[in-house]
Amino acid sequence: MSTSLINDWGEWLPRLWDGLLVSLQVTGLSLVLGFVIGLGFALLSSAGSGLVRWPAILLVEIGRGMPALVMLQLVYFGLPGVGITFDAFPATVVALTLTTAAYTSEIIRAGLRAVPAGELEAADALGLSHVDAMRFVVIPQGLRIALPTLMGFAILIFQVSALAYSLGLPELLGQAYSIGAATFRYLDVLVLAGLLYLAITIPASWLVDRLERRLSKHLG
């Protein structure tokens, strides 16, 4: 029985591998796009003017408050209702980008706030402009402080990408589910898919832990 399981796994692996690549693609794209938007929102939501700050904070809270599954289905099944139609792949990227933007905005904002006030005072006392102080002092350090949390979030988004199976995207879980439906060997194929996810997430979280420890030593 165990040899047949290994044979089956060997047979399924190429399809799951293709699925994994799709998972990694949507994750990577969403992270890059979402991070850029998130940085913008982090700056807007730390702005001095309430007129800029509050709308930004509101949008971020909406993005963080709704489940990623709702975001995905809203984009894929909901937006066609108002004439905006996406294929599964772009729909997934749009939804995960928005989710990433909302979460990373909050993570970066916390990082920016963690930069000691004394350094801003020093920048002021040296006569640096506000823009220069943000650009040379606050943003580089804020991003560094936020880095471990951002990487932890990247792992989370990789996990969340599995939800795109519900849009019919042939990513890792989608592939596993359709093999399961065809063979009725759900447990075997899902466990294999789970192991593939773990093969990415567990080493990645070790890396994050190590990075966190190294950075806290440097900045401490």
Next chain:
Amino acid sequence: MTEPLTSPARPILSIEGLSKQFGDHTAVDDVSLDVRPGEVVAIIGPSGSGKSTLLRCINLLESPTTGRITVGGIPTEVDGKVSQRELVALRRKVGMVFQSFNLFPHLTVLRNISLPQERVLGRSRAEADARSMALLEQVGLASKASSHPPRCSGGQQQRVAIARALALDPSVMLFDEPTSALDPELGLEVLSVMRQLADEGMTMIVVTHEIHFASDVADRLIVMADGRIIEQGDPKTVIDDPQVERTRTFLSAIRDR
């Protein structure tokens, strides 16, 4: 150092009627003070006496409630809103050294000193770096140029902070308890840099608890309490023979420590 447009007789820094309110609390109460070029003024006083707030008002890190600050003959009225341009103009002429150093930990020691020169004075990188290296030489830290601040001792960081402020060629240097966060032996290396600076003719205002430094280096000692100057004069005279009861109590309290 160059001091154009200012004759030795005229004060390089003049504070008139400066007050700072925090809600109901008056932290600085109608303080006036003239500082001559090259003069070293030490300010002492119990905690909460307003000495740090006064210092922070001089370069507008705190905006004073009322008063006028004149640096190098250019007055800034601080009653109303101070414009961004006035603010930068004033801060350019006034250097500040903080109790907690406030170096930028992600930049090397050299970048800490060069970056403000490039951004504020528009110096080229090469120009700025040359000036930075000369100053690092002066504070005895040329070998630390490419280190990051967290890798330096507190005393070294504070000397870098002094160099960073000097690099912008200020007319006046403010020191806010520069040795309070340091172990005594590390404080000494900072004090020796400050002493050297005083000898070279830098105008300095130093808020400090170091009574020996005040007595040896300062030209004038100011005692503050409750936001006011309660006594001032030649440091040795004030220390040996204080005229005001509160000065006497304060001096004996810090001597007993």
Next chain:
Amino acid sequence: MDHLGVVLGGVPTTLLVTATCFGVGAVLGLVLVTGRRSGSVVVRGLSRTIIDLLRGIPPIVFLFIVFFGIGSGAIRLSPFVAAVIGLGLISAAHLAEIYRGSLLAVHRGQFEAAQALGLGRVTTYTRVVGPQAVRVAIPGMVTWAISLLKDSALVSTIGVAEIMSVTNQDARSSGSSLTPFVIAAAIYIALGSPLAYLSRYLERKLSLKGAR
């Protein structure tokens, strides 16, 4: 069409799934954190592996393993039971890590003082370290409850009739497809924001009290 009424109909089930999974996770999390701090290397390694696996696998994949993999074979699991097992175990792993972090936050000196006073291991945990750790753990636990509320949307995929599930049906059966999703999003935000507020409030209040 009364989209709001339909979608609101899923709220009780969402809350029930969230609360049950949280309860299961809170208790099993204690077991896992005890294992994680055990004197035995084997128990410690095993607990750590379980925690890492449960945290590393996407929740939806674990839910499918429980429902389609295990629950459709020899044992039959109802969607609700599968949901509680799946999200309950994942919660246990996350809460165990939160407990562990809060125990680490209690100063070593507290353990040493308790030992020096001759207090036993159990008394040390229940009377000295535990109460201090709980204070540190509570904001993190509330944050996990918010995540769990949102993750409960996943159980729609195995047929539990909560918010997401009734939203999908409504969207399919009615002509307008955007409205139900927008309503669902609003409901999740409305359910989550008091918890988010509570978490922030507790964090501020407890950290002030805990400060020396």
